[in-house]
Amino acid sequence: MSLRLKLRPGEKLIINGCILINGPQRASFEVVTRADVLRGDEILEARTATTPARCLGLQIQVALVSPADRAEALVQIDRIARDLSGILLADRGEQLATVIRLVEAGEFYKAWRATIPLIRHEDVLMRRIRETAGDAA
Structure with a gap:
């Protein structure tokens, strides 16, 4: 089972310890393997x-x-x-x-x-x- 993520512009995301920051536009993607994920408001x-x-x-x-x-x-x-x-x-x-x-x-x-x-x-x-x-x- 995959995880669909939608990010607002500038939103932070942590996947397996790697901090990512979305660019100036909305983005969405799918995590298809098991990963430790924290999204913007959760961090x-x-x-x-x-x-x-x-x-x-x-x-x-x-x-x-x-x-x-x-x-x-x-x-x-x-x-x-x-x-x-x-x-x-x-x-x-x-x-x-x-x-x-x-x-x-x-x-x-x-x-x-x-x-x-x-x-x-x-x-x-x-x-x-x-x-x-x-x-x-």
Whole structure:
């Protein structure tokens, strides 16, 4: 089964660790063999990984696209997951457990996708904190 990709002008794409940037026009292509692929909006950058769940997602992405850096990324994933497990409520803790099981199975893309609900939940909490802090000022 192949993967069809459509890219916007200037959109980034990572395939098996190689960073590609689309030119000035829309493009589409098909990946016909197995490849580790991250598309534009999925790609986290170190400068935006400012919260625990985003840091976890970034390290999972590193493990996915950079086999040379995978061992260190796995150490970081373990550290971040241990930190997160102490503060997450039961339902989010189960999501984290799913992420860790996928990482341990070497299913890094699936682990990344499973991290997205944690990031969204964290974003909601951070927004509430900012709103509460703004109301208190």
